[in-house]
Amino acid sequence: DADVTQTPRNRITKTGKRIMLECSQTKGHDRMYWYRQDPGLGLRLIYYSFDVKDINKGEISDGYSVSRQAQAKFSLSLESAIPNQTALYFCATSDLSRGISTDTQYFGPGTRLTVL
Amino acid sequence: RKEVEQDPGPFNVPEGATVAFNCTYSNSASQSFFWYRQDCRKEPKLLMSVYSSGNEDGRFTAQLNRASQYISLLINSKLSDSATYLCVVNIDYGGSQGNLIFGKGTKLSVKP
Numbered sequence: 001d002a003d004v005t006q007t008p009r010n011r012i013t014k015t016g017k018r019i020m021l022e023c024s025q026t027k028g029h030d031r032m033y034w035y036r037q038d039p040g041l042g043l044r045l046i047y048y049s050f051d052v053k054d055i056n057k058g059e060i061s062d063g064y065s066v067s068r069q070a071q072a073k074f075s076l077s078l079e080s081a082i083p084n085q086t087a088l089y090f091c092a093t094s095d096l097s098r099g100i101s102t103d104t105q106y107f108g109p110g111t112r113l114t115v116l
Numbered sequence: 117r118k119e120v121e122q123d124p125g126p127f128n129v130p131e132g133a134t135v136a137f138n139c140t141y142s143n144s145a146s147q148s149f150f151w152y153r154q155d156c157r158k159e160p161k162l163l164m165s166v167y168s169s170g171n172e173d174g175r176f177t178a179q180l181n182r183a184s185q186y187i188s189l190l191i192n193s194k195l196s197d198s199a200t201y202l203c204v205v206n207i208d209y210g211g212s213q214g215n216l217i218f219g220k221g222t223k224l225s226v227k228p
Contacts, residue, residue, distance in 0.1 A: 033215075042202075042220035043160070058215075090159055104150065105216055107159035 003027045004108035006091050012114045019078040021111050023091030031094045032074035033105065034058075034066060036087040043090065049074055081115040088112050119143060120219040122203050128225045131195055137222045139187040139203030148206035149180055151189050154221065155199045163189075163201070193226045200224070 004025045013019055023032065034046040035058075045058030047066040055066060063085060065077045078085055091108040122139045129135050141149075149166035164171065166178040166187055175192040187205075191197055203219035 040220065043218040045215065048215060088157075104162050104165070107161070109159050110157075112157075 004091060004093055004106055006089075006108040006111050008111060009109065010112045012116065013081055014116050015082055017081050017115075019081050019113065021076045021078075021089055021091075021113070023074045023076070023108055025072050025091075025093045025106075025108075027093050027095070027106060028071075029093040029095040029106075030071065032068065033092040033094070034064075034074065034076045035090045035092065036060070036085075037090060037110075038087050046076065046089075078113075078115075081113075083115045086113060086115045119217045120203055120205050122219040122222045124220060124222060126223040126225055128227065129193055131193060131226055131228055133226075134190055134192050135224060137189045137191075137201055137203070137224075139189075139219055141185050141187065141203075141205040141217075143205065143207065143217075144185060146205045146207070148216075149178075149187050150204040150216075151176075151178060151187075152202040152204055152218070153199045154202055160202055160218075191224070193224070195226050195228065198224055198226045 007022045030051050033048045035043045037043050044060050046060055046064050047058050049055050049068045052068050067075050089111045092105040094105045119142045127135050151163040152160040153163045154160040164173050164178055166180045168180055170179045177190040179188045187203055200221040200223045202221045204216050207215045
């Protein structure tokens with residue numbers, strides 16, 4: 001089984017709809033991240049969480065919200081989806097318990113979201 | 117200045133050729149450096165970390181020049197290496213320690 005899973009894998013929705021993307025991990029990592037990837041723009045950080053009680057905005061948090069329900073679960077919500085939120089969304093985890101030199105991130109398989 | 121810059125390519129090379137990817141970063145306090153591989157429509161996966169003394173992993177060689185804030189990846193290519201390669205650098209300040217900045221990637225296509 002994959003260490004980082006995302007649901008759904010694909011979603012088509014309409015403008016104005018509320019959408020939730022979910023991420024679960026079995027790696028036991030404290031840190032979790034949400035990114036979006038657009039052609040030509042690379043990966044951009046939306047939100048990150050260093051532990052269950054810690055939530056931080058990333059580079060492009062406007063229009064998004066997150067919830068860290070447990071160490072293993074981190075969900076991303078689009079309160080009112082708009083077409084320019086059409087993108088590939090990735091969840092990732094990392095473990096800094098052993099120090100900054102081991103901040104490798106491990107990614108889920110991605111969710112392809114289309115907003116019409 | 118962008119934080120992590122890479123040549124987007126594409127690099128089209130014959131199998132067996134050695135190809136070099138270059139990357140520059142702007143944050144002189146960065147401490148961790150990586151190359152990730154991303155196949156089309158798939159998630160990025162760690163290829164290798166980059167250490168100050170340079171390091172090899174089979175057909176892959178990574179080098180770091182802190183003075184010039186420059187990272188390189190050399191690949192002795194095989195067909196299966198066709199993918200996009202992401203240069204990745206950590207952020208090392210304030211509460212964002214451990215967060216990573218991703219380059220936009222360099223696309224490699226290896227032909228028979």
